[in-house]
Amino acid sequence: MAELEQKQVGKKGKKKKGRKKMSTRIDLTPMVDLGFLLVTFFMLTTTFSKPQTMEINLPVKPKGEVTTEEENAVKASKALTLIIDGENKIYWYQGLPGKDNLPAVTNFSAEGVRKILLEKNITIQDMVVLIKPTDEANYKNVVDILDEMNITNIKRYALVDVTSVDLDLIKNL
């Protein structure tokens, strides 16, 4: 496909000695090949996105024994508890759980937990959300819940270990 046309100069045209007239057109096919080769290489060996991160701050671990009263220092009236169970289920209750305040089930959708959080954030002043993942929960569930906190702009929340009382409550549901 070489385009470098070499015009045969006839013997008759010997008048002008020296330069042959060369076409200025160069065949660019190999260069295109090279270009696409490099494009392919870069497409396959590189990644686009830098990973995103979510920053979390945990409280300093208290030294020594902590009494249960200290652990329950959050005022019951201001607390909203979310128990994250397996199979993408969330049990939630407000305040202290009991026979007349049984946990309700919801899910991770926008109509589920987000709606509850938004509603409760208005009705309860200085709400504190207690997030209690059970052993059946997976990492995605917890990250999703932490993300819901960011979405609904709730600033006060805590990751707490699930208690046996909570486990009994949801078992009987």
Added chain:
Amino acid sequence: MPKVKVPRKSTLIDMTAMCDVAFLLLTFFMLTTQFKSDESVIVDLPSSISEIKLPDTDILNITIRADGKVFFNIDNKNFARERLLSKISEKYPELQFTPEEVKAFVLTGSIGVPLNQLKGYLALDDFARKTYDQPGIPVDSTNNELGTWIMQGRLSNPNVRITIKGDQACPWPIVKKVMNTLQDKNVNKFNLITDLEADPNKLKGI
């Protein structure tokens, strides 16, 4: 019958435009992407709306795979990996490393073997190391080697930022163990690596 004259057309196509496109794409890819890190541990990240970008260096990464195996990685800024290995040797005098093993440690990615198997793991050749199924770093309360790694990692690079890269399906108790280990080592601020997801609040505004 008269012959139909088919005008002879040159089969040559001007490649200049195509060349322009190819190099435009090339430039685009070179400028916007970065090389994939040589990571043998594959995890499926959860997504969040957080848009904080992660820096390239000064990262101490703890990877948790879906099956609950824990891996440790630190970048080699200012030879942090070499220092880390010498600190491990200081702490465990029975673990001494040859220069070849130090080199292998610097070049390899995530570490997921208990300390007593580390020497054997580093003795493998590059390909065998990549395909070797690492058993994960122990994080049990009786034998918490992850704590040692974190401690020594922070000592070898004090500016390090700690990140957790967990798989979506990873069970919570393992992540809790890792977080408790971090808290024990007085690391109360760390980052969870996630994929980007659209922020519903911003979507409403559109």
